[in-house]
Amino acid sequence: MTQKEALKVLKMGKNVFLTGAAGSGKTHLLNQYIDFLKERGVEVAVTASTGIAATHIKGLTIHSWSGIGIKDTLTDYDLDFLEQKQYLYKRYEKTKVLIIDEISMLSSSVLDSINKVAKMFKRNNLPFGGMQVIFSGDFFQLPPIQRYNPETMSSNQAAPKIPFAFNSDAWANSDLHVCYLSEQFRQTDNKLLDILNSIRDQIQTDEINKTLSDRIIPIEDDEITKLFTHNANVDTYNQGKLDSIDIPGKTYKMSSKGKSNLVETLKKGCLVPENLVLKKGALVMFVKNNPAAGYINGTVGRIIDFDDSFPVVETKNGEKFTALPQSWSVEEGQKILAEITQVPLKLAWAVTIHKSQGMTLDRAYIDLSNSFVEGQGYVALSRIQTLDGLFLKGFNAKSLTIHNDVKTRDDDFRNISDEIFEKTKKITEKDFEKEHKAFLEKIDAKKFKVSDPEGNKLSTFQITKNFLKDKKSLDSIASERKLTVGTILSHIEKLLEEKAIKKEDFVYLKPSTKEFKEMYNEISEKIEEKEDKKLTPIFQSLNGKYTYEDIRFIKIFL
Numbered sequence: 077m078t079q080k081e082a083l084k085v086l087k088m089g090k091n092v093f094l095t096g097a098a099g100s101g102k103t104h105l106l107n108q109y110i111d112f113l114k115e116r117g118v119e120v121a122v123t124a125s126t127g128i129a130a131t132h133i134k135g136l137t138i139h140s141w142s143g144i145g146i147k148d149t150l151t152d153y154d155l156d157f158l159e160q161k162q163y164l165y166k167r168y169e170k171t172k173v174l175i176i177d178e179i180s181m182l183s184s185s186v187l188d189s190i191n192k193v194a195k196m197f198k199r200n201n202l203p204f205g206g207m208q209v210i211f212s213g214d215f216f217q218l219p220p221i222q223r224y225n226p227e228t229m230s231s232n233q234a235a236p237k238i239p240f241a242f243n244s245d246a247w248a249n250s251d252l253h254v255c256y257l258s259e260q261f262r263q264t265d266n267k268l269l270d271i272l273n274s275i276r277d278q279i280q281t282d283e284i285n286k287t288l289s290d291r292i293i294p295i296e297d298d299e300i301t302k303l304f305t306h307n308a309n310v311d312t313y314n315q316g317k318l319d320s321i322d323i324p325g326k327t328y329k330m331s332s333k334g335k336s337n338l339v340e341t342l343k344k345g346c347l348v349p350e351n352l353v354l355k356k357g358a359l360v361m362f363v364k365n366n367p368a369a370g371y372i373n374g375t376v377g378r379i380i381d382f383d384d385s386f387p388v389v390e391t392k393n394g395e396k397f398t399a400l401p402q403s404w405s406v407e408e409g410q411k412i413l414a415e416i417t418q419v420p421l422k423l424a425w426a427v428t429i430h431k432s433q434g435m436t437l438d439r440a441y442i443d444l445s446n447s448f449v450e451g452q453g454y455v456a457l458s459r460i461q462t463l464d465g466l467f468l469k470g471f472n473a474k475s476l477t478i479h480n481d482v483k484t485r486d487d488d489f490r491n492i493s494d495e496i497f498e499k500t501k502k503i504t505e506k507d508f509e510k511e512h513k514a515f516l517e518k519i520d521a522k523k524f525k526v527s528d529p530e531g532n533k534l535s536t537f538q539i540t541k542n543f544l545k546d547k548k549s550l551d552s553i554a555s556e557r558k559l560t561v562g563t564i565l566s567h568i569e570k571l572l573e574e575k576a577i578k579k580e581d582f583v584y585l586k587p588s589t590k591e592f593k594e595m596y597n598e599i600s601e602k603i604e605e606k607e608d609k610k611l612t613p614i615f616q617s618l619n620g621k622y623t624y625e626d627i628r629f630i631k632i633f634l
Contacts (some may be wrong), residue, residue: 077255077256077257077258077493077496077497078257078258078259079101079104079105079108079257079259080551081255081497081500082094082105082255082257083105083108083109083552084500084508085253085255085496085500086109086210086255087109087112087512087515088508088511088512088515089208089511089512089514089515089518089519090208090251090253091203091208091209091210091250091251091252091253092209092210092211092252092253092254092255093179093210093211093212093252093253093254093255093489094106094210094211094212094213094255094257095212095213095214095215095254095255095256095257095489095493096214096256096257096258096259097214097216097257097260097272097273097276097458098214098216098217098262098272098454098455098458098459099260099261099262099263099436099458100257100258100259100260100261101257101259101261102177102212102213102214102257103132103133103177103212103434104261105257106133106175106177106210106212107133108548108549108552109175109210110122110133110175111546111548112556113172113173113519113521115556116516116521116522117520117521117522118172118173118519118520118521119170119171119172119173120171120172120173120174120175121135121141121167121171121173121174121175121207121408122134122135122136122175122177122407123135123136123137123138123141123142123174123175123176123177124137124138124176124177124178125137125138125176125177125178125179125180125181125182125213126178126181126345127341127342127344127345128345128346128347128431128433128434129177129178129181129345129433129434130177130341130345130406131342131345131346131404132177132373132434133175133177134404134405134406134407135175135177135406135407136338136341136406136408137341137345138176138182138186138190139186140341141167142189142190142193142194143158143161143164143193144158144186144189144190144193147189148183148185148186148189149185149188149189150189150192150193155192155193155196158193158196159196159197164193164197165197167197167408168193168194168197168198168205169197169198171207172207172208172518172519172520173207173208173209173210173519174194174204174207174208174209174210175209175210175212176209176210176211176212177212177213178212178213178217178433179211179212179213179215179241180213180214180215180216180217180218180219180220180240180241180451181213181218181219181220182220182241183220183239183240183241184239184240184241184242184243184244184247185239185244186241187241187244187246187247188244188245188246190204190246191203191204191244191245191246194207203246203249203250203251204246204250208515208519209250209252211241211247211252215240215242215479215482215485215486216275216276216451216454216478216482216486217433217451217454217455217458218430218433218449218451218452218455219238219240219449219450219451219479219482220238220239220240220241238479238481240479240481240482240485242485243481253492253496254489254492254493254496255493255496256489256490256493256494262436262458262461263458263460263461263462264461264462264589264590265461265462265463265464267287267463268457268460268461268462268463268466270284271284271287271288271457271463272454272457272458275453275454275457275476275478276454276478276483276486277483278477278478278483280476284476287463288468288471291463291466291467291468292468292469292470292471293467293468295441295467298317298359298425299359299376299378299392299439300439300440300441300467301359301361301376301424301425301426301427301437301439301440301441302425302426302427302440302441302442302443303426303427303428303429303432303440303441303442303443303456303459304426304427304428304429304443305428305429305443305444305446305447305448305452306428306446307428307430309426310426310427310428313425313426314423314424314425314426315423317358317359317423317425318353318355318358318423321355321356321357321358323355323356323357324355325353325354325355326353326354326355326382326385326387327351327352327353328351328352328353328354328401328418328419329350329351330343330348330349330350330351330352330416330417330418331416331417331418332414332415332416332417333414333415334406334412334413334414334415335413335414338406338413338414339414339416341406341414342404342405342406342414342415342416343416345404346363346404346416346418347363347422347431348363348418348419348420348421348422349422350418352418352419352421352422354379354387354419354421355379356379356380356381356382357378357379358378358379358423359376359377359378359423359424359425360376360377360378360379360387360389360399360421360422360423360424361374361375361376361421361422361423361424361427361435362374362375362376362389362397362399362420362421363420363421363422363435364402364404364420366402366420369397369580370395370397370583371397372436373434373435373436374432374435374436374437374459375389375391375397375436375438376391376392376424376437376438376439377389377390377391377392377395377397378390380396383398386398386399386400386401386419387399387419387421389421391438392438392439393438399419399420399421400419401417401418401419401420402417402418402419402420403415403416403417404416404417404418429442429452429455429456430455432455432456432459433455435459436459436461437459437460437461437465438460438461438465439460439465439466439467440456440459440460440465440466440467441467441468441469442456442457442466442467442468442469443468443469443470444456444468444469444470444471444472444475445469445470445471445472445475446472447471447472447474447475448474449474450474450477450478450479450482451478451479451482452474452475453471453474453475453476453477454478456475536567537567537570537571537574537576539557540553540557540564540567540568540571541567541571541576541577541581543556543557544568544577544581544582545581547584549585550564550565550585550629561625562624562625562628565625565628565629565632566628568582568632569628569631569632572632579632579633582632583633586633595622595626595630596630596633598618598621598622599614599618599622599626599627599630600630600634602614602617602618603627603630603631603634605617611624611627611628614627615627
């Protein structure tokens with residue numbers, strides 16, 4: 077299922093389990109839907125199972141948002157105590173949509189507890205009190221944290237059954253529509269994709285073992301980030317490498333505002349230290365996505381200079397970025413409850429596999445020889461874009477395993493998603509609009525904002541500009557405005573002509589695929605050749621290979 081198809085299911089108000097392989101665009105789609113809801117004044121609870129995941133989507137941990145805190149299960153006394161909290165009553169009363177990201181790391185007992193609390197506060201016995209619920213994640217990645225240490229167990233002692241969220245009563249009763257995303261936006265190497273898919277299918281062949289064994293390469297290259305399974309030595313390793321650079325460091329202090337408890341949550345969730353010490357020559361990693369600037373979460377480089385006191389980072393490919401301060405926030409509805417600001421870098425000589433989740437790395441040196449839990453190997457290997465970027469210290473049999481329950485349920489999820497896709501294909505545009513409209517009325521959605529804060533009506537170009545500011549895709553802008561992609565491109569052309577936007581404002585629209593690069597080169601070459609820059613002569617010279625929209629799209633970048 078594509079992102080576009082999954083978004084359609086979400087907009088019909090269905091409860092959804094959004095899943096797919098690492099790099100399939102789950103978080104991107106979530107952010108699209110969150111933007112859609114917020115633009116219409118809908119109260120959406122944006123949460124995740126961990127603090128790190130929550131910072132990626134400007135949300136809270138589900139434990140904090142729901143009110144259950146550190147408890148796995150709730151007694152009647154606990155429920156009575158929670159019911160006295162007026163702020164929780166108000167929170168649940170106004171929330172129409174609940175999103176829980178990284179669902180793989182949430183236990184079944186916690187999900188059942190959240191369901192109980194939601195029903196209680198919403199005064200509604202439907203699952204989660206009648207809110208639309210969206211669970212997002214990939215069960216092939218890290219499982220719920222176990223309350224035991226696998227390394228200290230005897231060989232004949234059976235490990236406790238992992239309490240996956242899909243084993244909960246709440247999951248079973250929520251009529252979840254599975255949207256299994258099939259596109260791949262991270263890996264560009266078919267050999268690596270074959271290995272990752274083989275791990276998901278639990279097919280371990282001699283060829284795969286040989287391919288991985290060939291990547292066991294002794295390496296002393298400090299330009300390559302090392303991923304380790306254990307947390308203990310990562311900070312010590314990074315600090316030791318920084319100390320070996322015998323020059324004074326520059327310190328960047330984090331600033332913050334908002335509720336103190338939420339500020340502390342943000343500090344723990346984001347990967348940047350409160351006092352960040354950097355030196356020229358240090359290997360660093362960006363820990364926040366900024367497509368407009370050109371870097372993403374996981375971009376690695378070395379500090380080569382300081383520009384107006386801010387670090388200049390050069391990647392292995394020679395790209396240079398000035399790391400200006402960025403913000404992480406917790407939002408509820410239209411309000412920013414807390415915000416921290418810091419230079420978005422961390423030392424990158426080493427990082428744990430756990431904290432690498434969500435990152436995209438060009439190259440990494442990975443030690444899987446001490447893997448102790450299913451999914452660790454898959455998470456680590458799926459951070460890399462190509463097999464050439466993978467350097468292994470070693471791997472053990474455990475590192476390539478997936479929990480049997482996950483494999484069995486994944487087959488079910490794929491089948492359900494296929495059924496949902498076939499049903500969705502048969503829905504007419506008229507029936508979709510009817511169901512979509514009914515859902516918007518149910519959640520008290522307002523019309524998309526077409527006025528500024530003073531109530532002045534915005535021009536059609538300004539509305540498009542605001543969509544670009546929110547990093548919406550062309551298809552998404554066209555769909556939500558009920559206009560063609562061609563019309564949206566004409567808006568961009570007009571905004572450029574009037575210098576109301578710069579190319580940097582929409583560079584995020586530019587795909588990084590091989591196919592797009594080929595199209596870009598062919599079309600731009602013809603445009604440069606032609607004295608007449610009108611669309612028709614260029615279209616004809618390309619013998620109809622590309623559409624008029626393709627040509628217009630390329631032209632806005634030239």
